[in-house]
Amino acid sequence: MYISARERKILEVLLLKEDLTTINDLAKELAVSPRTVHRDLKGIEEILKEYKLRLYKKSGIGIGIIGDEKYKSRLQTFLFNLSHVEYTPEERKTIILSALLDASEPVKLVSLANDLNVTIATISNDLNKVEDRISPFGLSLIRKRGYGVEIKGSETSKRKVMSNLILDHLDEFEFLALIKERIQKKSSGDIKTITDKLLGLVDKKKLLIIEQKVERIKEELPYSVADSAYMGLVVHLALAVERIQQGEEIDFDQQYLESMKGTREYQAAAKIVSELEEAFNISISNGEIGYIAMHLMGAKLRSDHEVLLEDTSFRIGIKAQELICAVSKRIKKNLTKNAELFQGLVAHLRPAVYRMRQNMYIHNPLLPRIEAEYNELFTIVEKEAKRIFPDLHVPKEETGYLVMHFVSALLKREEMTEKQALVVCSSGIGTSKMLSAKLQRELPGLKPVNVSLFELDHMNPDEYDVMISTVPLKGYEGDYILASPFLSDEDIEKVKKMIQIGMNRGRIEQTQTSTRDGQMESNHFMQEIESVKKISTSIFLLLNNFVVKERSASSIEKLLQKACEELEDKGLIKEADNVKNRLLEREKTGGLGIPGTSLALYHTKSDDVLSPSFTVYRLHDHLKTCGMDGSAMEITTILLMLCPEKADDETLEILSYISTLIIRDQESIRLFEQDDHRSVMNYLTRQLKEFFLNKVKEKKQ
Secondary structure (H helix, E strand, C coil): CCCCHHHHHHHHHHHHCCCCECHHHHHHHHCCCHHHHHHHHHHHHHHHHHCCCEEEEECCCEEEEECCHHHHHHHHHHHHHCCCCCCCHHHHHHHHHHHHHHCCCCECHHHHHHHHCCCHHHHHHHHHHHHHHHHHHCCEEEEECCCEEEEECCHHHHHHHHHHHHHHHCCHHHHHHHHHCCCCCCCCCCCCCHHHHHHCCCCHHHHHHHHHHHHHHHCCCCCEECHHHHHHHHHHHHHHHHHHHCCCCCCCCHHHHHHHCCCHHHHHHHHHHHHHHHHHCCCCCHHHHHHHHHHHHCCEECCCCCCCCCHHHHHHHHHHHHHHHHHHHHHCCCCCCCHHHHHHHHHHHHHHHHHHHCCCCCCCCCHHHHHHHCHHHHHHHHHHHHHHCCCCCCCHHHHHHHHHHHHHHHHCCCCCCCEEEEEEECCCHHHHHHHHHHHHHHCCCEEEEEEEHHHHCCCCHHHCCEEEECCCCCCCCCCCEECCCCCCHHHHHHHHHHHHHHHHHHHHHHHHHHHHHHHHHHHHHHHHHHHHHHHHHHHHHHHHCCEEEEECCCCHHHHHHHHHHHHHHCCCECCHHHHHHHHHHHHHCCCCECCCCCEEEEEEEECCECCCEEEEEEEEEEEEEEECCCCEEEEEEEEEEEEECCCCHHHHHHHHHHHHHHCCCHHHHHHHHHCCHHHHHHHHHHHHHHHHHHHHHHHHC
């Protein structure tokens, strides 16, 4: 049976959709006109008849494939194993690019034309588009008559393009399927799908070995890694091994490499490299270690309670708050006091800024939908992000994730929750938060719990009233709802029905599980009480020891010496000299002045700190210091924040929250710059009281 490239694409799209789709949406997805889609549907209907399926068409609503699931599965298998004699123009360009990247010598145009069953003139036209695709990466296309065509440029750039190609065509579920199925071929036939051709750039068995090595090392990192970044790292490593075996090496800047060697990411990268050298019997250079460390630094999925005591995080916090203020002003809705939005943006921006500085790519499969459904907000965030980060190129993919954080904040409703939903997403915390916010808006009695595909294996879905996923969970035998992150009306109805089914089932099973659940509930309650106790203790200590003092000092060092001695006398620290030296050492690693203010935040964690403290010192004279942005500053107030080296998570979260209060808005900045002890104390008390009550409320849910 002959199937054209466009007919194949239409069938693939329709088979993946559970609900009806419109002709216009289908046309946009295929980059053709609605009239063209209408013409192709006649051929589609003939193909479906062969598989005992039919095309359902309802005017004004949409189209879809209906029939027995087993016949749909057979058609999917046929399409997957189809030896493509015809490709769409986009597929053709992708295949040409992957062939050129993989080639070690010039490729003849006639060879490409024969492989793709098109004319040399068509290949020549496609190459113009390929050149446009690679030029942003610093690569060029060399074409000479009688010589052929090849890509010229650095190995680093070539690998970036290779990784992007694979990740653009391989979603998280396909990647997991490859890993979980132990990289077995789905058919013994000659598979020529685009994904398969692109994965030809790497050995699939290598992917499995590398994923296992990375999984082990991942546990040693001090933070989680986002699913998409995890995929990118594994694909990069597979490409690196493949290219090293072909004699291609990364040329890494030596000075930058030296600056990375003390980082935890570099140490983790060195461990990965050591295991890869042993597994593949190859020698890997320090430059490759540096490049892997770069990927790890750009892969951080920081928790929502990211501690702003780190200089980098605080600098990012200032930018995040500036973005929130700017967007709030443009959309005429005040989001400046939304702590969850602020924390989410800091969590995303810290690795994002690193990625942008290093020109690292991030995949955002929801970008077209985000641009279409939130076009005005997207335009605002894009414009403000470019203004706030003038020295960086902010790609649309990163902007899309930032928009999702704002969408989540705008949709959020403060409601008591009664039922729990396990929400499975694969594109980062922005996606899951947006879906969760929509769920809570439409179903106020529902509390979403977000997990990634990689975390799903460690969860027990039976503990939740409903499970919702934005990606197909092939091989999962339990009940779940496949929903769009944008949550359609049909999705909402499905969730309601499943919750009702779960409630009925729960009544039947309740008597059988009461003893076990009672024990679990008891343990959980004890943990919650312990957490609330830690929060209340930390808040009490911070407020009880808070003070605003006026001081005269000829230098910052002398002021810090006096401040630390006073804190030692109060029993909050020991060895005042040690703490002062830690503060001065911290200053050497980067400026502590808050740009655009007369404030400097001196902070450190130390074994010599016995109790968390936050104190404010007003200076009689201006003192010079370096700002967090590297600029020279004059300051009149020093904010001193000290934390025990092994502080619990609750204490760290509270100190982080106080950090956000300092830069919340112009009003809070003015208060910390100018107001007396009573005013600042009242402000901190109000804010920490609200923080405490919100935490208690969370524990009740």
